Amino acid sequence: MRVGKYELGKTLGEGNFGKVKLAADIRTGRRYAVKILDKTKILHLNFSDQIKREISTLKLLRHPNVVRLYEVLASKTKIYMVLECASGGELFDRIESKGKMDEVEGRRLFQQLIDGLSYCHDKGVYHRDLKLENVLVDAKGNIKISDFGLSALPQNCREDGLLHTTCGSPNYVAPEVLANRGYNGAASDIWSCGVILYVILTACLPFDETNLALLYKKPSDVENSPESPSIINAFELIGMSSSLDLSGFFEQEDVSERKIRFTSNHSAKDLLERIEVIATDMGFRVQKKSGKLKLIQEIRSQRSLNLSFVAEVFEISPLLQVVELKKSFGDSSAYRQLCKRLSNDLGTNPELERQNSSSFALNSTC
Structure with missing residues (x-):
């Protein structure tokens, strides 16, 4: 199958709205990853704004540790996002198959993560869903931050200068995001980076429970000082x-x-x-x-x-x-x-x- 100048190959992954396929430029042979989104599913689930946000955000970003968006194509039923190919897959899969990393390799990858994230923050982009599954690895072993569907920009902040949408992945989300009082997008991203570093060096999650009620209680416990009692909510x-x-x-x-x-x-x-x-x-x-x-x-x-x-x-x-x-x-x-x-x-x-x-x-x- 061809889309524009790209010939599509094997499926690299699947999501809620479609698939990600390996693709090659028919003229140069250069490889890309093409995210194929189903317009009907996007409209049905009311995710048009999220897709637009991801596309507009990626157009702002040009950094060696952030997945690059090269172009966007469309047909009557599909949207095609032509992205940089990270052939090493997700960092999650790498740790799951090989276990924890040594300190030297962990430091190198974490420095790349922070470099890429710092660049995003300088551009006013807050990721809000950093996790191992959204950190890819290229053929040279360098990381690429991906999936900006939940990202936010300064204009998304309220008058208090804070973000208020509760989003992110349970094991990685910062406690202030759950407090429902507003949060700093950059600071919440840094919390998620800390969780990622922990997993890189230990191959296990710092906050993991059998249900969400227990899981969401753990980060709040961390914010309490040793001398402070836990504040109990009505629930x-x-x-x-x-x-x-x-x-x-x-x-x-x-x-x-x-x-x-x-x-x-x-x-x-x-x-x-x-x-x-x-x-x-x-x-x-x-x-x-x-x-x-x-x-x-x-x-x-x-x-x-x-x-x-x-x-x-x-x-x-x-x-x-x-x-x-x-x-x-x-x-x-x-x-x-x-x-x-x-x-x-x-x-x-x-x-x-x-x-x-x-x-x-x-x-x-x-």
């Missing part, structure tokens, strides 16, 4: 209620581990300090991390198992906190003994998960 608060089980909205997950929660009028800082004192007094070893306390009791008796659980404080309001105690493993009786002492000494209303005393959480927000 998470309702989810704590055993009488309102929201698990059906998400994928199935293991809920077999026992948790105990109670409310307290003490400050978050005071709570964590008191929990540490009580736990230490009862023979527990305490580890502090990201606003949480991990409590470990090593038992040498053959009849008992070592006990480990995590204590975390969620702030509902400055005058009301929720303390959650979740066991990882170990002796249940020892776990409940400590939980009972903590709730009696620090709490205002103890609540055992999956019993009916969880209405405090809902009442306290009225």
